[in-house]
Amino acid sequence: MVNGYAPKCLQEALEIRAAHDVVPYAGGTDLMVENRPNVTYLFLNKIPELKQVVVDDNYIRIGSGVTFTEAIANENVPQLMKEAISRIAACAIRNAGTFGGNLGNGSAKADSVLIEFVSGAKLRLLSVKGERIVDVEKFYLGRKKLDLGSDEIIAEVLLPKTGLENYYYEKVGGRNALAISRVSFAGVFEEKDGKIVNIAAAFGAVADTVLRYRDIEAMLIGKTIEEAKAMKAEYIQAYSDRMVLTRGRVSAEYRKTVCMNLLGEFLSKFGI
Amino acid sequence: MDAIKFVLNGVEVAYEGSATDRLLDVLRDTYGTKSVKCGCKEGECGACSVLIDGTLINSCCVAMGAVDGCSIVTVEGFRETERFAALEKAFAGISAVQCGFCIPGMILAAEALLSKNPHPTTDEIREGLSGNLCRCTGYNAIVSAINTAAKEGNGLW
Numbered sequence: 001m002v003n004g005y006a007p008k009c010l011q012e013a014l015e016i017r018a019a020h021d022v023v024p025y026a027g028g029t030d031l032m033v034e035n036r037p038n039v040t041y042l043f044l045n046k047i048p049e050l051k052q053v054v055v056d057d058n059y060i061r062i063g064s065g066v067t068f069t070e071a072i073a074n075e076n077v078p079q080l081m082k083e084a085i086s087r088i089a090a091c092a093i094r095n096a097g098t099f100g101g102n103l104g105n106g107s108a109k110a111d112s113v114l115i116e117f118v119s120g121a122k123l124r125l126l127s128v129k130g131e132r133i134v135d136v137e138k139f140y141l142g143r144k145k146l147d148l149g150s151d152e153i154i155a156e157v158l159l160p161k162t163g164l165e166n167y168y169y170e171k172v173g174g175r176n177a178l179a180i181s182r183v184s185f186a187g188v189f190e191e192k193d194g195k196i197v198n199i200a201a202a203f204g205a206v207a208d209t210v211l212r213y214r215d216i217e218a219m220l221i222g223k224t225i226e227e228a229k230a231m232k233a234e235y236i237q238a239y240s241d242r243m244v245l246t247r248g249r250v251s252a253e254y255r256k257t258v259c260m261n262l263l264g265e266f267l268s269k270f271g272i
Numbered sequence: 273m274d275a276i277k278f279v280l281n282g283v284e285v286a287y288e289g290s291a292t293d294r295l296l297d298v299l300r301d302t303y304g305t306k307s308v309k310c311g312c313k314e315g316e317c318g319a320c321s322v323l324i325d326g327t328l329i330n331s332c333c334v335a336m337g338a339v340d341g342c343s344i345v346t347v348e349g350f351r352e353t354e355r356f357a358a359l360e361k362a363f364a365g366i367s368a369v370q371c372g373f374c375i376p377g378m379i380l381a382a383e384a385l386l387s388k389n390p391h392p393t394t395d396e397i398r399e400g401l402s403g404n405l406c407r408c409t410g411y412n413a414i415v416s417a418i419n420t421a422a423k424e425g426n427g428l429w
Contacts, residue, residue: 001276004335033315035313046341069327089315090402091381091384092403093315093403
């Protein structure tokens with residue numbers, strides 16, 4: 001075909017990616033809006049190896065070509081992820097949009113990426129030279145800047161198998177369907193023997209990348225709920241001091257207020 | 273270079289143009305299937321919705337290379353079916369059409385919904401149409417028409 005390659009298997013796709021200057025194309029829902037001139041697409045939408053959801057000892061591995069509709073129907077995809085992706089746009093977009101495309105687009109508004117940040121997911125990148133596993137937090141270098149080689153494709157999202165059961169998720173947008181996030185928030189919480197063993201919070205659509213601060217999270221790790229309650233104001237203040245929001249269509253002040261409110265709600269939900 | 277081969281409304285076709293061309297434009301300009309409307313080119317309005325291998329997709333957000341080997345249905349093909357007749361009767365009977373621009377997308381969204389869920393609730397109909405914008409008739413009549421089609425066309429889906 002002219003200006004495109006449509007490989008039938010992963011190996012063929014990797015060889016084309018290495019040999020030619022191509023833009024990986026998954027669902028098209030972001031790329032076709034952008035509609036860059038003079039590009040050649042590498043169509044990844046029909047590669048069976050990228051369309052699987054597999055559970056192994058440590059991870060739920062979601063193929064980069066899995067669409068949001070497919071993931072919502074898959075019993076192995078965690079509820080938190082389902083909640084976020086079921087609020088992406090409307091069904092026709094969810095029928096086409098994929099995990100790989102949501103990542104590759106490089107936006108901090110990507111709803112599936114928020115969940116990958118809060119869960120500490122890893123990404124499996126492939127090239128003809130082999131595989132590279134990177135933390136999603138390190139994969140995002142800045143706005144639209146990704147740690148992705150010109151010969152690499154995003155193959156899988158590796159979500160941890162546990163730790164996402166207790167969560168708080170909110171997406172704030174202009175309307176229900178079709179809304180791009182103005183602020184999105186996901187928090188996960190885990191308590192064991194009366195002590196907090198995991199608490200994580202991620203903020204989407206507020207800066208160049210999704211924001212997550214592991215050092216602030218660490219303030220509450222190992223604390224009891226009572227101890228955490230006593231530190232709540234200090235904890236929220238630490239986020240407020242750290243977060244610098246980019247300007248958007250909706251004012252940074254408003255979005256920051258929403259962020260702090262959502263953080264407070266998340267803590268309250270788990271008794272803090 | 274191999275052409276992009278796909279089935280359009282039951283007929284095999286071969287597209288010789290660029291793989292980066294927009295499906296929406298090709299459907300209208302090359303194949304004359306003008307039921308497919310261009311509203312926004314951003315995947316926001318649903319006026320360009322088509323069925324690709326039975327799945328509702330916004331054709332503005334599809335590059336031609338992605339449909340190689342696929343089967344695409346637009347209203348030009350769907351109108352030959354009994355299901356379309358049931359939807360048409362219900363839409364006309366309830367006056368669920370005013371300017372008509374959004375209706376081809378609405379009809380295919382209804383077909384996609386009813387194929388999966390032949391007896392949807394009102395909420396499920398609204399969810400099924402949530403990606404299709406109408407700026408004149410309003411949604412109540414359209415939801416009502418789909419509800420009627422599902423009841424009257426019982427067994428078709």
